[in-house]
Amino acid sequence: MKRKIALLFCMLSAVFLLNCYGQSSTKTENAKKSPEYSRTDTSKVNVSNKDWQKILSPEVYNVARLKGTERPFTSEYEHSKEIGTFYCAVCGNALFKSDAKYESGCGWPSFFEPISKKSIVEAKDNSLGMSRIEVMCGRCKSHLGHVFDDGPPPTGLRYCINGVVLDFEKAKTAEKKYNSKKKANSGS
Ligand SMILES: [Zn+2]
Numbered sequence: 001m002k003r004k005i006a007l008l009f010c011m012l013s014a015v016f017l018l019n020c021y022g023q024s025s026t027k028t029e030n031a032k033k034s035p036e037y038s039r040t041d042t043s044k045v046n047v048s049n050k051d052w053q054k055i056l057s058p059e060v061y062n063v064a065r066l067k068g069t070e071r072p073f074t075s076e077y078e079h080s081k082e083i084g085t086f087y088c089a090v091c092g093n094a095l096f097k098s099d100a101k102y103e104s105g106c107g108w109p110s111f112f113e114p115i116s117k118k119s120i121v122e123a124k125d126n127s128l129g130m131s132r133i134e135v136m137c138g139r140c141k142s143h144l145g146h147v148f149d150d151g152p153p154p155t156g157l158r159y160c161i162n163g164v165v166l167d168f169e170k171a172k173t174a175e176k177k178y179n180s181k182k183k184a185n186s187g188s
Helices: 002-022 026-032 049-055 058-064 172-187
Strands: 084-088 094-097 120-125 132-137 143-148 158-161 166-170
Touching (some): 058 143
Antiparallel strands (some): 143 158
């Protein structure tokens, strides 16, 4: 009898855990199917579009590999003020920190600088009759968005990025620090 109860308890725990993990972002799960996905490996990724198409969700594939653009004002990250790091949803490369994020009002998540010069690559883009600078992931060369020179100080740049190709991870320690600072400020 005791064994049966223990077994039941185990099964319930498993169901509970599965439910919890099931709530995480689906696009992350899609990307994580890729054997190339890593938040620690910085070696370059070379995968053909034919293979990426099998790995990525259609939304991510369209933006990342076919240089598409998500509809403006649709990204969950556009107004997000959470503290943490934005990674490439395709390969896991760290791209932007939340402290470089700002509200540009342009309809897409905007940043004034990438984590490092190596985290992204830029290229001239003369498509659609416009002269723009394309921004790609420095590790897997997935299309992320464009960079414009109408951003805020200190860089004056606006990295206008499709939210669908970003994965966000909350920084727990940073958040704690931020909250205690807020508390201290409100107390004074
Ligand atoms: Zn990438």
